[in-house]
Amino acid sequence: MSDLIRLESLSKSFRGRPAVTDLSLTIPKGEIFGLLGHNGAGKSTTFGMMLGHVRPDAGEAFICGHSVQKDRAGALRRVGAIFETPSFYDYLSGWQNLRFFVSLSGDVSDARFREVVELVGLTERIHDPVTHYSHGMRQRLALAQALLPDPEFILLDEPTEGLDPAGIHEMRAMIRKLRDEHGLTVMLSSHLLSEVEQLCDRVAILDGGRLVFSGAWRSGPPQWKLSLDDQAAAGDVLDRYIAECDGDVVILREGIDIADLVSDLVHAGVRVRGVELLRATLEDFYLGRTRP
Amino acid sequence: MTSEEITLFRKQLGGELRKLFARKRTYIGFGAFLALEVVVLFLLRLPKAKAAIRHLIDGAGYDPGDYFSGLTLGLMIMSWTVFLLGALYLALVGGDVVSKEVEDGTMRMMLCRPISRGRILLLKAVACAVYSVALTFFITVTALLAGFLYGGFGGLFAFYPAEHVFALYDFWPGLWRYLLAIPLLGLSLFTVSCIAFLFSCMKMKPAAATIITLSVLFLDSVVRNIPFFTSYQGWFFTARMATWIHVFDYAIPWEKMVEDYVLLGAMNITLLVIGWMIFEQRDFKS
Numbered sequence: 001m002s003d004l005i006r007l008e009s010l011s012k013s014f015r016g017r018p019a020v021t022d023l024s025l026t027i028p029k030g031e032i033f034g035l036l037g038h039n040g041a042g043k044s045t046t047f048g049m050m051l052g053h054v055r056p057d058a059g060e061a062f063i064c065g066h067s068v069q070k071d072r073a074g075a076l077r078r079v080g081a082i083f084e085t086p087s088f089y090d091y092l093s094g095w096q097n098l099r100f101f102v103s104l105s106g107d108v109s110d111a112r113f114r115e116v117v118e119l120v121g122l123t124e125r126i127h128d129p130v131t132h133y134s135h136g137m138r139q140r141l142a143l144a145q146a147l148l149p150d151p152e153f154i155l156l157d158e159p160t161e162g163l164d165p166a167g168i169h170e171m172r173a174m175i176r177k178l179r180d181e182h183g184l185t186v187m188l189s190s191h192l193l194s195e196v197e198q199l200c201d202r203v204a205i206l207d208g209g210r211l212v213f214s215g216a217w218r219s220g221p222p223q224w225k226l227s228l229d230d231q232a233a234a235g236d237v238l239d240r241y242i243a244e245c246d247g248d249v250v251i252l253r254e255g256i257d258i259a260d261l262v263s264d265l266v267h268a269g270v271r272v273r274g275v276e277l278l279r280a281t282l283e284d285f286y287l288g289r290t291r292p
Numbered sequence: 293m294t295s296e297e298i299t300l301f302r303k304q305l306g307g308e309l310r311k312l313f314a315r316k317r318t319y320i321g322f323g324a325f326l327a328l329e330v331v332v333l334f335l336l337r338l339p340k341a342k343a344a345i346r347h348l349i350d351g352a353g354y355d356p357g358d359y360f361s362g363l364t365l366g367l368m369i370m371s372w373t374v375f376l377l378g379a380l381y382l383a384l385v386g387g388d389v390v391s392k393e394v395e396d397g398t399m400r401m402m403l404c405r406p407i408s409r410g411r412i413l414l415l416k417a418v419a420c421a422v423y424s425v426a427l428t429f430f431i432t433v434t435a436l437l438a439g440f441l442y443g444g445f446g447g448l449f450a451f452y453p454a455e456h457v458f459a460l461y462d463f464w465p466g467l468w469r470y471l472l473a474i475p476l477l478g479l480s481l482f483t484v485s486c487i488a489f490l491f492s493c494m495k496m497k498p499a500a501a502t503i504i505t506l507s508v509l510f511l512d513s514v515v516r517n518i519p520f521f522t523s524y525q526g527w528f529f530t531a532r533m534a535t536w537i538h539v540f541d542y543a544i545p546w547e548k549m550v551e552d553y554v555l556l557g558a559m560n561i562t563l564l565v566i567g568w569m570i571f572e573q574r575d576f577k578s
Contacts, residue, residue: 072406088398145401
């Protein structure tokens, strides 16, 4: 897959205090990518530099091959963004807000308007003043304004912030749908690691403005927890199948199926009480890579 | 610029104006001007005030019955209203125009679009200009209507001692001068918007931008009226802004007025450009 996003050595300081230091990243087309970090780790500054809101002290951000710093209009032509607290003109209707924001991107047909409004489920209330919208509705309106110019890349800063569980579920389903059905590339930041875990295969972790990890956080072979009656009797079988062993947690040799191991253990007269796939959580992964 | 670009610019400007004119505050402001005009009219109807104006006209050798009219009252209502509320209101609107959007977070939403910061500011500056003109038109026309309602038709008596203007005109020449004053006053008032716009582009709260603008105008006005600075009149904003009054001189000093408006125009452009340069350098973060 080609890289849609490329960040090259981005650095930014505010009043001498580094916010982001030498950040380089790539995001391939069609991926849902998570940007993680504690408060003040540099996530918002990174997003700001990607959208041209913040001027980097050094480095450059490229979106669809266009430099944000040198050709902002070209870079943002197919980009949509949502912030944690979407801001609108409360005294205007949702429709009028969409019309205004989209006029800054170019022309969009009425049919496209209706299509997007329907997609985000705001058809019934789109002509109401935004001041009467709930937080969830505002978030959906924000998504509509981000989607209207038919973006290739969408940037979501804390998209589930303040949403109730149903809203979070809805937003997650929407993000997946945007990638799977519309082919969008998504970059998101969230403090809800369980959300990121469900959506993103690859993440970047910032700590104190520095990139401490970037890549597939689930990489590595699966780990299994075996509960056996007679560990000693199982020794020979395990030696044939297992690459690594740490107590009752094992990693199988490449190409070995867990069912074969269990079958051989049973034939060898070992009673297998339980087999459990140990799933690594993003939280453990994240906390293991950031400062306490 | 292609016709498509012009259409897009008009759409964007339409959106910017809708934002300005869809706010309740805009109409509350217009209502406040109307209320003030009614108050000024009431004050001018007080017997002693009326007698003083009639005395001035009489003293110039004219019949107060002919010149204490709707036109004269309209001019007085308009001048007082602009003096008392015009600058305040334009400073409020101009001070809000950028900084309120930054404060509310809508500026960040705008800046997510493939549009340059310069173009956003250009749209806002044009919207401010349209607003200044609309407000001036509203004040001057409603003042004139209020004057006609109470004073009826008659000649115009214009008296501005600070600008050495003292003139009397029959109805039609008077009306012509009054109408000519409207766009010139609008141009003068646009300077208030430009000063407020400059501060609005800086990193400060909208209220701060408004207060600083009013302080600048107040100081400028006070200092220029200190006798030591009489020979430096040309250096003051407010002195140039007051030039519209000379449209009521018997012999309109066009040369001086053109010079004043060219300088005001240059000053306004400079303020807008400085505002733009500051805005371009700013970082916008939550």
